[in-house]
Amino acid sequence: MVGRGLAVPAHVGDDLVEQRILEAYASAGPRAVVTGWAALRLHGGGFFDGLARDGRTRLPVPVAANGERLGSRDGRLAVRLTVPADEVVTIHGMRCAIPERALFDEMRRIGHVPEMAVAVGAACAAQLTSLRRMELYRSTRRWYRDVRVIARALEMSVEDCRSPQEDRFRMIWEYHAGWGRPLRNRSVLDLDGRLVAVPDLLDPARGVVGEYAGADHRDIDRHESDIAREAALRGVGLEYVEVVGRDLSHPDRVAQRMREAASRAGVLPRRWQLGPPTSPTLDEILDARAPSSDAQWLPPGPDPSHFTSLDGR
Structure with missing residues (x-):
């Protein structure tokens, strides 16, 4: 009842x-x-x-x-x-x-x-x-x-963070480590314009990228892909910091890892360039969904067939 x-x-x-x-x-x-x-x-x-x-x-x-x-x-x-x-x-x-x-x-x-x-x-x-x-x-x-x-x-x-955990990593990066606001999910290209990766976080001045590895990264195929991704980023001169969920409770540990990565990145030749900013912007997406009047746009809710009404239907 x-x-x-x-x-x-x-x-x-x-x-x-x-x-x-x-x-x-x-x-x-x-x-x-x-x-x-x-x-x-x-x-x-x-x-x-x-x-x-x-x-x-x-x-x-x-x-x-x-x-x-x-x-x-x-x-x-x-x-x-x-x-x-x-x-x-x-x-x-x-x-x-x-x-x-x-x-x-x-x-x-x-x-x-x-x-x-x-x-x-x-x-x-x-x-x-x-x-x-x-x-x-x-x-x-x-x-x-x-x-x-x-x-x-x-x-x-x-x-433009893709998950709450990624955003919590960004908070450590920006506020605890004091590195300022990183670029988020910005494409990295090699000098010939080929895509290398789209890291979660990127400090272009220090040459350091940050990646949050969630539970889905434990899959063996995904893990192999992550290893190849890390190697590709290092190959163009970017150092790599990966964190998992437990790390987010230890910001000092993460900040120290970031500093170590920055010191390594300082001796690497830069063989990369930034890709263009994401387009369209979030506001452009939301504006395109909005009706021409001032009425509130209603985004789709969950499929109602996935839950049961109170009369059992």
Whole structure:
């Protein structure tokens, strides 16, 4: 039973995050609004998986009461917020905050500025919003609580990292090691214009690239490809720093590895050049999706066939 007069079939579990969101919303009332990470998930943000940083602890589904007499319960967090009508869209029958408002609420939930910036990057990686759109949203909601904290996080954010872990590596690179903002996912060419690689991070002045190796890199074919990629980058005069998930908890260790790579790179002849910047930009992609009017663009949510409605259909 998920609410008065509402139930799901006994065989339906809650392992699917969209099912958890649906059940949390079901008994919330007609004015309630799904927000935060849950709304971002429904908008198509795959990195918003409803789990805490440890990858195991489930986060409650944040639902803005919006005037309803709504209480928190197992799996649902009732948020005492009002989401205005112009910040609400409907996805698969659920009232959800638009991406900018959902991300704003998620950042407020997180509270830690660097991790707030990682959330911004995850939303941008999913092409839900952009830094320009978030800056505009923030500047036109100056009366909202925590606006100043959000501003600091946006200053730390980038929109072209491909995963939260890659973005956390970028934070160590930029802030802990003090190397400044690296180029992200920029193509490296040899002197004849042939593609060498597209590294996660690149400091062109120091001649160092950085790569985050996730779980998918453990596959033997992918590992062989990574070895060849590293050799190709060194062959044109770039030194290589690879980190895995455990390294991100030890920024001093990563920074020392970076310094060692920079010292090695200093004696290598440069046989590479930068490829052109990524095109189109994220804003150009989002602008192309937007209708000609000022109406809010609604990106596709998850396939509704993947979760079960409350009457079992």
